[in-house]
Amino acid sequence: MKTKSFITLLLSIFLLFNFESFAQETITDSQWQEDLKFLQKEVHNNFPFLFKKIKQEEWDAEVEKLHNQIPNLKEHEIKVGLSRIVSMFQYGHTQITFGTVAKYGVLPVNLYHFKDGVYIEGVQKAHQKALGAKVLKVERMEIEKALSAVRPVVPVENDQYFKAYGLRFLTVPTVLHAQRVIPKLSDKVTLTLEKEGNVFEYTFPTIPLKDLSRDYNLTIPNDMWLSARKNDKTPLYLKHLNEKFYYYEY
Template sequence: MLFALIAVFNGVAQAQATSKTLTVDQWRADLHYLADQMPRAHKNLFHTMTPEEFHAAVARLDADIPHLNADEITVRLNEIATMPSDSHTGGHGLPPEQCFPLRLRLSSDGIYVESAPLQYSVAVGGRLISIDGMPSATVYSKTSALVAQDPGNPGLQEVIGPVFMTAGHILHGLDVTASPDTATFEVLKNGRHVKLNLVPSVPLETLYGHVPIAGWADARGSSSPPIWLSHPEKTFWWTYLPAKKIFYIQFNAVSDAPHETVAHFFETAFTKVRKLPVDKLVLDIRSNWGGNNFLLKPIIVGLIRLPSIDRRGHLFVITSRNTYSAAQNLVNRLEFYTDAIFVGQPTGQHVNSYGDPTMIVLPNSGIRVGMASLWWQDITERDRRIETDPEIAADPTLADYVANRDPALSAIMHYRPELNLEDSIQRAIVTGSVPSGSAAYKAYAANPIHEYVLATMEARINTLGYRLLNKGRAADALAVFTVNAEANPNSANAEDSLGDGFSALGDRAKAIESYRRALQIDPKIQSSREALIRLGALTP
């Protein structure tokens, strides 16, 4: 399968050549063509929305078309195309549109100007306050409806949204600016407000990623970049850090390079690993938007054939919100087949997702949108994760960028082996008691490097309890379920599992108490209802 390398809104720019001359009837014809083709092209168009919601949106735009300008109509068409809510459905490709000359980046406390032409260097490193008087947070929120993204995963919005905020026709279509041809960007830097009156002058695709732009000032200044920013223009490359015995591989696209295949590159790299004193191998895919996942096999097989590397504490994978599509497939396989430790930020896609977009070209405007044509059940159907969360959190800040710090690589360099969540709980239970297990749970949760695994801790401990139960260790399982229920007092599932623990030990009264608490929390939890019926504590 060949995933779209970058799936983004392009309709506004593509429509400009003809849209100014389109009649109301022609726009309506495009709308109805889109509405007709979307259910035909998409694998499961109504997996997150109802047919009624879809047709209502179409009807609203049909009624509004006579009162809208071309940019507004085009934005609304693309919003409809993105309604299915999956990361491969919506506008596709990179538009040729000229954008306002600012490279914006989302940080923890706002949107910043990462780089700009030298004449606007006064704004570089500053926080964006507004565009034509509209607060930057509001503009950012408006772009969300145009970004193809999986439900609940903000990754692609965090990456693409700031770029869309520089596109004149998008801003005009979203009613942020009065014209696509000029805008005032207000920036706050060092306590001083700076207003930049800009006109579009750079192609949209140059504003993605981190490839330096000639003649632009950058927040990092002129100092040497961190390793991960050394060659952002390359598809893949490697280097060796002898002082740390780290072999670092950066893999920026699941694609063959012009003069080297993925298979040959990794074969060569792994040969080098065998010849060097390597303690840790780092695979950096934080900038990898995907590509062709049929190219992944040599990577996985090659790592498995490195027994000195494929073990806990020696193989690390850096991910980010950019890690998407075929790169998510790579993450899934690494998680399943290797002992890799993931570091950085969560990925930008569900672990299972829709993909392989089929293109729809609207007959009058020429707007192109893609509809995911396949469902990729990459791992078990029971796995409903909206992202792959790193075991070690390492969120980059603007200050890190300016100072050329890489918190992800730094975390790997300073990594010290620790028990994972399950092992730490199990050891505390076996050697101590429930209070010891609770203390281990709290200590693990309090460690900031575990920020992104907090949401999965309940499920992981629950799974551990059933694993012990299936091994006949009912007392240990009950202790684990007790720790989980105490740590998650509003979880019906944790109470339900606690009931199973008491049942396994024959404590009917306490099992009934737990099942009843589960039903109080969630009256729809069927397993607790069935257990109470089975125990004679509830009438069918």
């Protein structure tokens, strides 16, 4: 029964936060507040087992805080706020989909977290200068602070989960603005980069989410995209990223 109810909740969340895709009229503040209260009610009535890593009182307090803030927030800030609320449960598959917060575009980069920092693992060819560079700042914010700022939006279960799947939220201007990494919402974001001993600023425009070329958070090179990884030899675990889930070779 829990599985069935859980699927029902996910479906409800999907319909709730993709409502504007099917409707012509704008969702009002009161409707957003009703949606938030509906989510709260469903969680308490049908999914109390979600309260493992956070107390009900703490979660309810954050719900109430967002509820009161909604009249003063823009639509993208409300969506990011709702994503924070759901991500507080810290379960990877209990989430508002990434496409909801990234609907208005992402930076044309793919980031990867190595031991010594965050690097640009892949870019569109138009931005080849930035390929392989280490990210030092997002606008004026140090990279570590920027990572801490976006983490509450990511449905992470632990630090490794965030390193593997959370960096993509750092490429979404709506998330960066809602989490106060950047001062105003823009379709361009400037990163401070370091490459081959040189530190420089590079401004990226946004692209549609559908234009990304990656799978399992690694860039798939093609006519439009470059990867910093040498492609002369492909390790087995990267061999069929966008083709097969399971395979074997002798």
